[in-house]
Amino acid sequence: MSAARDLSRRGHAPRRAAGPLVSKQVLRQQLSEILALVDDAPEGDVADGLTRWLDEVERRAALRLGHRDRLSPRTVEAYRYSAALLAVELGGVELAQLDESLVLKALDSVSRGSWHCVGTSWQAALSWLGLAEVMPDRRHWANRPEPLTWDPEDYDRAFGALALAYDRATVLKRGGSISVSLCAVLVAVLGLRVGEVVGLRRSDVRRGWITVTGKTGERRVPLTTAAREIVELCPGKEPRSFLFPSRKGSKHPHIRESSVSHHVRRVCDDAGLPHVHTHWLRHAYASWLASKGYSLTVISRLLGHTSVATTARYYLHVADKEQEVAAEAVGQALTRGQLALFGGAR
Numbered sequence: 001m002s003a004a005r006d007l008s009r010r011g012h013a014p015r016r017a018a019g020p021l022v023s024k025q026v027l028r029q030q031l032s033e034i035l036a037l038v039d040d041a042p043e044g045d046v047a048d049g050l051t052r053w054l055d056e057v058e059r060r061a062a063l064r065l066g067h068r069d070r071l072s073p074r075t076v077e078a079y080r081y082s083a084a085l086l087a088v089e090l091g092g093v094e095l096a097q098l099d100e101s102l103v104l105k106a107l108d109s110v111s112r113g114s115w116h117c118v119g120t121s122w123q124a125a126l127s128w129l130g131l132a133e134v135m136p137d138r139r140h141w142a143n144r145p146e147p148l149t150w151d152p153e154d155y156d157r158a159f160g161a162l163a164l165a166y167d168r169a170t171v172l173k174r175g176g177s178i179s180v181s182l183c184a185v186l187v188a189v190l191g192l193r194v195g196e197v198v199g200l201r202r203s204d205v206r207r208g209w210i211t212v213t214g215k216t217g218e219r220r221v222p223l224t225t226a227a228r229e230i231v232e233l234c235p236g237k238e239p240r241s242f243l244f245p246s247r248k249g250s251k252h253p254h255i256r257e258s259s260v261s262h263h264v265r266r267v268c269d270d271a272g273l274p275h276v277h278t279h280w281l282r283h284a285y286a287s288w289l290a291s292k293g294y295s296l297t298v299i300s301r302l303l304g305h306t307s308v309a310t311t312a313r314y315y316l317h318v319a320d321k322e323q324e325v326a327a328e329a330v331g332q333a334l335t336r337g338q339l340a341l342f343g344g345a346r
Helices: 003-009 024-040 046-061 073-090 100-108 112-128 152-172 175-190 194-198 225-233 257-270 278-291 296-303 308-314 320-335
Strands: 209-214 217-222
Touching: 046 073, 046 112, 073 100, 073 112, 100 112, 152 175, 152 257, 152 278, 175 194, 175 225, 175 257, 175 278, 194 209, 194 257, 257 278, 278 296, 296 308
Parallel strands: none
Antiparallel strands: 209 217
């Protein structure tokens, strides 16, 4: 009988060689994890991966309006443009060899003013390809959110400048300018997105409401007195005609978003309001409602947000001065006639 067998019979375990012990079960588990990593490794080069991603983008763009996974035409256009930029810089690089330094180098070749748009698109693409870790941190490319320069007088001045631009267009009888001017005024009056307004048809206006199609699908917006007057001035008069048709000979049936954006920038800059742009009008519309005490729920529905949290995060830019005035009013109301409690007299 061997010594080891004799010790085991007596209840003593035989001595083993020093060092960590690895069972067959642990080895099998480690091997399976390694094989899984190999199987999950992205195949092909960056160009192949972007092609697969754009196929998914096209699928989501074809979903019905209001679907939570649907992508808007503007987002699809931005994704295509950004994917082309990335393919030019890194198209031949194998996905398995892609790292953060290469993406940063590709980003340097893009105009700095486009970094936020391009970076957001690249982040979406690389995340879909399972390569989120190679995308540089947002602090390298994302724009910092700037607070709204909110002044009720600016909102009023901007509206007046846009209305004056419309009057000039009618005097000069410029059809395209009339459509663009009216569209900008309607954006200011209802706080809509430019993309929701340019494609409106006469049939979308009925029974005191306007049906607009936005990021979250169709929704109805109250047709205010001012908005009704603007709609009546629109060139498109037939039921299926666009309210804001483009000039004759244009390949687009209605005016472009970019035309309205450039118009607002130019008119407001000439009026001494260089910070005003089309989306500023939407911000200002919501901020005006908030300053008048309207609830977040009402503002959220008017803006077409799916969540009140979005409204609270982006559109409650009430000026600090108004907050100070409100806080002071509460303090005066509470202490009026009771200042003697604090050792004073009124």
